[in-house]
Amino acid sequence: MRTVIFRTVAPFLTALMIIFSIFILLRGHNEPGGGFIGGLIAASANAVYGIACGVSPVRRSLKFHPMTIAAAGLFIATLAGMASIFAQAGFLTGLWTTVNLFGQTIDLSTTLFFDIGVYLVVLGTFSSIGLALEEREME
Amino acid sequence: METALSIVVGLLFASAVYLMLSLHTIRILLGVVLLGNSVNLLIFTAGRFRSDVPPIIPIDSYVPTTDVANPLPQALILTAIVISFSFFVFLLVLAYRAYQDLGTDDSDKMRLAEPVGDDTPPQGY
Amino acid sequence: MAATGVTKVDRSLAMVTEALGAWDWLVIAPVALPLLGAAALLLIRKRIAWHAPASIAIMLLMLAADVGLLIRVWNEGPVHMAMGSWLPPFGIIFAVDTLGAVFATITAFIGLVCAVYATAEIDTTEYRYGYFTFYLLMLAGVTGAFLTGDVFNLYVWFEVLLISSFGLLALGSNPIQLDGTFKYAILNLVATTLFLITVGLIYGIAGTLNMADLAIKARSGDLGAPVMSFGVLLTFAFLMKAAAFPLNAWLPASYHVTRSASSALFAALLTKVGVYALLRTLVLVFPELGETFAPVLLIVANSTMIAGALGLLASNDIRRMVGWAVISGIGVILVGLGLGEAAALSGAIAYAIHSMVVMAGLYLLAGAMSWLAGTDSLFKMGGLAVHSPALLLCGLGIVLATAGLPPFSGLWPKAILVEAALSKAAYVTVGIILVNGLLTTIALGRMFAFGFWRAAQMERSELAPFPLLSKSRIVPVATIAIVSLAGGLYPEPWLAASRQAAAGLLDAATYINAVLPEG
Numbered sequence: 001m002r003t004v005i006f007r008t009v010a011p012f013l014t015a016l017m018i019i020f021s022i023f024i025l026l027r028g029h030n031e032p033g034g035g036f037i038g039g040l041i042a043a044s045a046n047a048v049y050g051i052a053c054g055v056s057p058v059r060r061s062l063k064f065h066p067m068t069i070a071a072a073g074l075f076i077a078t079l080a081g082m083a084s085i086f087a088q089a090g091f092l093t094g095l096w097t098t099v100n101l102f103g104q105t106i107d108l109s110t111t112l113f114f115d116i117g118v119y120l121v122v123l124g125t126f127s128s129i130g131l132a133l134e135e136r137e138m139e
Numbered sequence: 140m141e142t143a144l145s146i147v148v149g150l151l152f153a154s155a156v157y158l159m160l161s162l163h164t165i166r167i168l169l170g171v172v173l174l175g176n177s178v179n180l181l182i183f184t185a186g187r188f189r190s191d192v193p194p195i196i197p198i199d200s201y202v203p204t205t206d207v208a209n210p211l212p213q214a215l216i217l218t219a220i221v222i223s224f225s226f227f228v229f230l231l232v233l234a235y236r237a238y239q240d241l242g243t244d245d246s247d248k249m250r251l252a253e254p255v256g257d258d259t260p261p262q263g264y
Numbered sequence: 265m266a267a268t269g270v271t272k273v274d275r276s277l278a279m280v281t282e283a284l285g286a287w288d289w290l291v292i293a294p295v296a297l298p299l300l301g302a303a304a305l306l307l308i309r310k311r312i313a314w315h316a317p318a319s320i321a322i323m324l325l326m327l328a329a330d331v332g333l334l335i336r337v338w339n340e341g342p343v344h345m346a347m348g349s350w351l352p353p354f355g356i357i358f359a360v361d362t363l364g365a366v367f368a369t370i371t372a373f374i375g376l377v378c379a380v381y382a383t384a385e386i387d388t389t390e391y392r393y394g395y396f397t398f399y400l401l402m403l404a405g406v407t408g409a410f411l412t413g414d415v416f417n418l419y420v421w422f423e424v425l426l427i428s429s430f431g432l433l434a435l436g437s438n439p440i441q442l443d444g445t446f447k448y449a450i451l452n453l454v455a456t457t458l459f460l461i462t463v464g465l466i467y468g469i470a471g472t473l474n475m476a477d478l479a480i481k482a483r484s485g486d487l488g489a490p491v492m493s494f495g496v497l498l499t500f501a502f503l504m505k506a507a508a509f510p511l512n513a514w515l516p517a518s519y520h521v522t523r524s525a526s527s528a529l530f531a532a533l534l535t536k537v538g539v540y541a542l543l544r545t546l547v548l549v550f551p552e553l554g555e556t557f558a559p560v561l562l563i564v565a566n567s568t569m570i571a572g573a574l575g576l577l578a579s580n581d582i583r584r585m586v587g588w589a590v591i592s593g594i595g596v597i598l599v600g601l602g603l604g605e606a607a608a609l610s611g612a613i614a615y616a617i618h619s620m621v622v623m624a625g626l627y628l629l630a631g632a633m634s635w636l637a638g639t640d641s642l643f644k645m646g647g648l649a650v651h652s653p654a655l656l657l658c659g660l661g662i663v664l665a666t667a668g669l670p671p672f673s674g675l676w677p678k679a680i681l682v683e684a685a686l687s688k689a690a691y692v693t694v695g696i697i698l699v700n701g702l703l704t705t706i707a708l709g710r711m712f713a714f715g716f717w718r719a720a721q722m723e724r725s726e727l728a729p730f731p732l733l734s735k736s737r738i739v740p741v742a743t744i745a746i747v748s749l750a751g752g753l754y755p756e757p758w759l760a761a762s763r764q765a766a767a768g769l770l771d772a773a774t775y776i777n778a779v780l781p782e783g
Contacts, residue, residue: 032193036217067394071306078300084349088283091292091358093349129228159454167450178460185468201277212467215416219460222423229430230449237442252444253517260580260642261714 002052010052017045025119026112035115039122046123047130055135058127066131070124077117080110144184151177164234164244171230175223179216186212280349290336291345291358293329294368295411297322298404302397312391316383319396323379326403327372334365338761342768342778344413352413352779353474359413359779363613363765367410367540370617374532374624375403377740381628382525384736385635390435390523398431399529406533410540413779415473416463418541422456422505429534432526433518444521451504451514458501465494475549476779479772482550495553498545499561505538506594509568516575516587520640524631527583531590532624536616539597546601547609547769554604562602566696568595573703581640582630582711589626589666589708592700593619596681599693603684610766611680614759618665618673618751625662625744632737633659633715642711647720652733654742656716661745663712665752667705673751676759 021041028034050058062069084093094111151173158170186209194207238244241251275281301322305315337343337360344359346352360368379399386395405425412418434445467473469490470481481487504511515535519527546554572592579585597619600612632655637645649656661672668674678697685693751758768775 036221065309067306068309071303071309075300075303075307078296078303082296082300085286085289088285090280090284090345090347090349091289091296092347125225132232159450164446171450171453174454174457178457178464181461182464182467185464187468201274212464215463215467218416218420222420222427223457225427226423226449226453229427230446230453233430233434233442233446233449236437237439237446240437240439240442246446249443249446251440252447252521258580258641258643259578260710 007052010049014045014049017048018042021045021119025115028115029109029111035118036122039119040126042119042123043126043130046127047134050131050134055131058131062127066124066128068124070121070128073117073120073122073124075117076120077114080113080117083110083113140188141184144180148177148181148184151180162245162247164237164246167246168227168230168234172223172227175219175227179219179223182212182215182219186215278351278354280346280351284345287332287336288343288345290329290333291343291360291411294326294333294372295358295404295408297326297329298400298407302400302404305397305400306394309392309394312388315391315396316379319400320376320379322400323372323376323403326407327369327376330365330369330372330407333360334362334369334761337362337365338764342775344779353472353477356417357413357474357779358411359476359775360411361765361768361775362761363540363543363769364410366613366617366761366765367536367620368407370620371403371406371410371533374529374620375399377743378525378529378532378624378628380736381528381631381740382523384734385523385525385631393435395432395435398428398435399526401425402428402432402529402533406537409537413475415466415475415478417473418544419456419460419463422459422537425534425537426452426456429530432529433522435522438521441521444518447514448518455501455504458497458504462494462498462501465490465497469494474779475544476776479549479776480780482552483772491550491553492556495550495557499542499553499557502538502542502545503564506535506542506598507538507591508564508594508598509571509591510564512568512571512591512594515591516579516584519587519590519627520581520583524583524627524635527586527631528624528627531586531627532620535590535594536620539594539612539616542598542601543609543613543769547604548772548775551772554601558602558604560602561598561604562690562693565595565598565602566693568592568598569696569700571595573700573707576707577703580642582634582642582645582715583627583640585707585711586623586626586630589704590619590623592704593623593666595700596678596697599681599685599697602693603681603688603690605684605688606763606766606770607680607687608684609769610759610763611677611684613765614680614762615674615677617758617762618677618748621744621751622662622665622674622748625741625748626666628737628741628744629655629659629662630711632733632741635737636731636733637715642714644721645715646718649716652738654738655733658738658741658745659712659716661749662741663708665745665748667708668701669705671749671752673748673755673758675752676755677762680759 021038024033024041025035025038028038046058081092084090084095087093087095094109096107096109099106099108155170155173155177158166158173161167192205192207194203194210196203237249241249243249301319305318308314342359342361344357347356402425405421405428408421408424409418412421430445430449433448434441463473469487470478472478472481507515519530546557569592572588572595575588576585576592579588597612597616600608633648634640636648636652639645665672665674668678678701682694682697
């Protein structure tokens with residue numbers, strides 16, 4: 001698998017896939033997409049990078065251990081669910097607000113943060129599994 | 140369509156049970172995969188087939204204007220797929236490690252937790 | 265986007281619109297807290313010194329939330345919370361009645377006791393691999409299963425607790441653990457998959473997964489014949505989780521392979537989740553199924569009690585022996601389901617409460633004994649009385665409690681069950697309950713006599729000097745012995761709780777009204 005062509009293309013491919021995964025994550029609220037599928041795309045981006053260039057560059061590029069990423073995701077998702085305690089509504093109720101930034105109106109919601117949490121959980125878990133399996137293969 | 144899929148579900152279940160009755164861990168695992176997939180297909184079939192229009196309600200109405208697909212079975216299946224996938228990954232690694240450490244993939248020979256010549260307890264003081 | 269405000273949407277058609285106070289969050293707090301805690305522990309994976317105190321603090325909060333919930337449910341009847349504010353039966357809800365609240369409270373208590381024991385037992389590697397993360401996730405799964413009001417959600421919590429129990433079982437990766445985990449994993453996976461099949465079928469037939477809505481539909485009688493076929497699958501799946509007789513082989517094959525604290529947690533909680541699910545589905549949701557299956561359940565209960573007691577008598581390894589004690593306890597609980605009236609059900613629930621506490625204690629006791637003696641085998645064990653009189657006292661208490669002898673807590677629920685069985689003229693069952701108690705007394709008495717009274721069996725030279733029993737090992741065992749003694753001497757509160765829980769299960773109308781006010 002470690003051909004020159006693949007190794008040259010893989011970083012760009014990975015970058016594109018990660019950007020695409022974030023796009024899928026953000027459009028998820030009103031159109032097909034969302035945190036789960038976005039996280040899967042990002043995890044497969046890492047897998048591609050790992051197959052092409054080895055596992056340790058992936059670990060370095062992730063900065064954090066994949067399980068830490070997953071834990072942060074679970075943490076964010078649970079907190080986003082609990083935010084509705086301040087709105088006197090049930091667990092996981094979506095709250096909406098808008099922010100004006102540089103003349104642009106941005107819609108923010110707790111569901112978005114929940115989705116980001118899901119994205120991180122999926123990214124962390126599946127990268128962790130994928131990297132562990134790839135490491136075994138390289139031995 | 141439901142009838143055809145029901146038969147497929149039945150066949151999948153039969154093969155899954157057959158594989159899981161095997162002594163070898165890897166076949167048991169393949170049986171587990173088939174079992175998970177047959178359950179997903181079963182839920183899908185049980186949720187009825189309507190149309191292939193996604194259930195998105197137009198912005199100015201309260202109910203869908205046309206006949207739409209049932210989203211709930213799909214949500215259930217998505218959950219079940221994720222769970223069965225992570226189970227399968229775990230079991231695969233577990234079976235591999237067990238094969239390495241116990242030196243066998245025959246579940247009859249995996250007797251560490253239940254030793255073969257397990258003594259009966261002492262009969263007298 | 266949703267906030268563009270093109271049309272004004274009337275939210276009250278689909279969502280809960282009345283404001284919820286902070287107290288309503290008690291319904292979700294016992295699940296949200298350990299989830300949050302597990303995530304936080306995974307984030308500070310490297311700082312292992314914080315793991316135990318942090319998780320014990322979280323379990324204390326859980327216990328407080330559970331007690332608050334129990335008080336509320338006790339005074340006001342079933343309470344619920346709609347996830348995401350979507351109205352039931354369309355949204356997922358958490359609906360808590362007395363049964364769920366009592367079991368959740370004991371879950372947090374047992375979690376706390378076993379966590380203290382675990383601090384003495386687990387090593388740095390296990391901390392690093394996230395022992396307490398798995399632990400908290402498992403508590404979240406068990407509590408979620410007890411509190412949810414939705415059948416599919418029940419399945420999801422089953423999976424949460426299952427996968428974290430895999431983690432707890434396999435952590436450390438000794439060959440014996442891999443062996444035990446593999447069997448446990450496959451058998452439990454099959455059981456939950458069977459449950460998932462029934463969830464699919466229930467949805468196909470009834471078009472709803474909300475328990476209250478299902479209870480309405482089941483009583484209106486328009487579900488038709490398939491109810492029996494999925495009922496068989498459902499009961500089979502839950503009996504497998506509960507380790508009832510023909511489906512019990514996985515339990516003594518797997519529970520003893522891991523740390524005693526984890527085994528104790530499993531013995532207290534996992535099988536009882538199966539029992540809880542049986543109570544919930546067969547009594548509250550599908551009473552017709554419960555009545556039809558009652559004779560079968562009684563036979564299962566009888567054979568489980570016999571199998572458990574015989575297994576107990578025939579084992580030599582003390583930790584595997586405790587596995588059989590768990591099975592025989594499940595048999596006693598199933599008697600209540602098999603008799604199926606208010607008194608018998610309250611006896612079953614009371615025995616389940618007793619069994620959750622005492623089985624955990626028995627595993628912790630066996631763990632402490634085998635750690636002190638350096639062996640699991642009754643042949644080699646001995647001389648522990650001289651070494652640790654405190655453990656001797658606690659051990660005596662727990663052994664008597666398990667056997668159902670006064671003055672400990674096992675006596676009362678057994679008396680209630682025997683009385684209920686006599687009133688239904690089920691004399692065989694009465695006989696088996698008594699014989700089961702006798703055999704349990706003999707087997708555990710032997711474990712006690714050989715472990716404590718007999719002189720040490722191994723030469724001192726071949727045996728390392730007895731290690732000192734640390735406080736974090738003796739305190740949990742003593743706590744359970746004292747709780748069991750208190751429950752035996754002053755049984756009225758928890759017997760009243762189980763009576764109210766049984767009444768709540770039989771009175772489906774109140775549950776349905778609480779969840780679906782207009783339905």
